[in-house]
Amino acid sequence: MFAVSATLSLMLAAAPTEAWSLERVVAEAVERAPEVATARAEEVATEGVRAADGRWLQENPQLEVEVTSDVLTGDQGEQRVEMMLSQSVEVAGQRGLRVARAEAAVDAARARRRVVVLEAAAEAVSAATELERREARARLAEEALELARALEEATGRRFAAGDVPELERNGAALERARAEARAAMARAEAAGARAALNRRLGRPAGAPLSVSVLADAGAEAEPATAGSAPTMQRGDGRGASATQPKGTEERPEIRATRASLPSPLLNERPELQAARAEEAAAKAEVELLRRERFPDPTLGLGYERERRPESHGAVTDLHTEHLLVARLSVPLPLWNRNQRELAEARARRSTREAERVARERQVDAESAVARSTFEAARAAYTALEAARPAVERNLELMRRAYEAGELSLDALLLARDRAFSARAEAVDAAAELARARTALLRAEGRLPTGGVLR
Secondary structure: OHHHHHHHHHHHHHOOOOOEEHHHHHHHHHHHOHHHHHHHHHHHHHHHHHHHHOOOOOOOOEEEEEEEEOOOOOOOOOEEEEEEEEEEOOOOOHHHHHHHHHHHHHHHHHHHHHHHHHHHHHHHHHHHHHHHHHHHHHHHHHHHHHHHHHHHHHHHHHHHOOOOOHHHHHHHHHHHHHHHHHHHHHHHHHHHHHHHHHHHOOOOOOOOOOEEHHHHHOOOEOOOOOOOOOOOOOOOOOOOOOOOOOOOOOEOOEOOOOEOOOOOOOOOOHHHHHHHHHHHHHHHHHHHHHHOOOOOOEEEEEEEEEEEEEEEOOEEEEEEEEEEEEEEEOOOOOOOOOHHHHHHHHHHHHHHHHHHHHHHHHHHHHHHHHHHHHHHHHHHHHHHHHHHHHHHHHHHHHHHHHHOOOOOHHHHHHHHHHHHHHHHHHHHHHHHHHHHHHHHHHHOOEOOOOOEOO
16 A cells, blocks of 8 residues: 555656646635735725714614712702713715715725736736746757767767867857756746745745746637748637648647737726726815815704792692703814815815826826837747747757868857757747737736626
């Protein structure tokens, strides 16, 4: 039994980690983000305030009891008992304004919560994109290392045959050492990117994690046009061009994308919704303070019992009276008429109005910049993908020529550097395209998956 358990453990440890999709990264990041939990708590708090502001009677009733007796003075049996129940009543329509202010505050809190969710999702996808980019660069570094080792072996064979000098053999060994150093650094950078993404997902920093977000970012693919690079295949094998030439199929180090521009939202971005709701709440608060300048009467209803001695000739007895008391009190707004509160509320209203105007301008600018950046990133990626197969073909031809003794080591290293530089730039361009698409979706008020928050 122990042997079986150990074997299963080894099999599970050796099994490859399933790559997280774009949707899974977004869902987990939103669920685990502390700032999202804080925004949700604030939304619940505003809903509680709305329920409290919707009460018809805001002040609690007041019960007064008064007992008067002559037990310490004349001891004639005089006594008066009075009970009064009073309630303050609003007569200037304050409840409707309080409800309007609370409703606007709830709308603002909901919009701010959506803003926080969009930010958390976009940052998580950016971290996932960086992880996939780092992993792709690490794989490229490993391939470069393998090529450097093969080059060192080929140079050693040619040196043994007397075709190349010792200087060239030493140069090949130096290139292999440099490739090993670059591969080690690339692996370390990938580990750092993985730890950063794990932090956003609420996982241990060293937990194994692999993502596949660049392919998901290109879910809305465009058909290939004349003169453009062939459309790369998705992970499920769909979307491949029928005229895709051999050698340009999807490569393991990169699975991205030519995403199309998302259509603009029909409604406003959450930032604008929050700014408008905060402005509406500030306006309602100003009007509420103006209404509160009107005095609120206090109505009271009570019962009074009075017992006092009365003389009837030579006879004195105690006479008891029962009284029903109604009371109305109205404060006189002579000195305090909410002058300070009104001044502060008017200043907040002006501030919220200015913030709303600034937010509208910012949203327009962000949307325009995000679209132009996306177009530039897509054009850059398309150009690099179109040129990369020819560069790699040149590398293969020059490698064969070097092994045949028809080419110098310097020329081969130059071709190698160009080929791997082109592949690295294509990886970076794919990651930049994914980031630009995420930024564009964010500028349109959408999640990185293209969905719209409700």
